[in-house]
Amino acid sequence: MGIRRAAKGVGDFLIETLGEAVAEVVLSLLACVVLGCLALIAYLSWSFSPRLTIAGTGLLSLILAHGAWQTFRTPAEGRRRGLAAVTTAGFTLTALTALLLLLYARCDCL
Incomplete structure (x- = not known):
C-alpha cells in the first residue's frame, strides 16, 4: 500500500513539474511574440510617418495617464462611464x- 502511494505521489509530482515547465515555455514564447509584434508595429509606424508616430504616441500616453488617474484616484459616487x-x-x-x-x-529573439 505504501509503495503504490509513493509511486502515485512521484507520478503526480512529475506531471505537475512537466506542466509547469510547459506553461513557462508557452508564456515565454507568448511574451517574445508580443514583444516582436510591438517592435514591428513601432518600426512600420515610424517608416510610414514619423510625425504621426510621435503624435500617436503622445495621444496614447495621455489616454494611459487618464486611465491610471481613474484607476488610482478615490472613486466618486456612482460608476465609471464612457471615456473613464x-x-x-x-x-x-x-x-x-x-x-x-x-x-x-527573456528571449534573445531580437
Missing part, C-alpha cells in the same frame, strides 16, 4: 502586458 471606463480598461491591459513582458520576455 475605456481609458481604465486600456491602462489595465497595458499594465498586464508590461507585467507579462517583464516576467517572461
Whole structure:
C-alpha cells in the first residue's frame, strides 16, 4: 500500500513539474511574440510617418495617464462611464502586458 502511494505521489509530482515547465515555455514564447509584434508595429509606424508616430504616441500616453488617474484616484459616487471606463480598461491591459513582458520576455529573439 505504501509503495503504490509513493509511486502515485512521484507520478503526480512529475506531471505537475512537466506542466509547469510547459506553461513557462508557452508564456515565454507568448511574451517574445508580443514583444516582436510591438517592435514591428513601432518600426512600420515610424517608416510610414514619423510625425504621426510621435503624435500617436503622445495621444496614447495621455489616454494611459487618464486611465491610471481613474484607476488610482478615490472613486466618486456612482460608476465609471464612457471615456473613464475605456481609458481604465486600456491602462489595465497595458499594465498586464508590461507585467507579462517583464516576467517572461527573456528571449534573445531580437
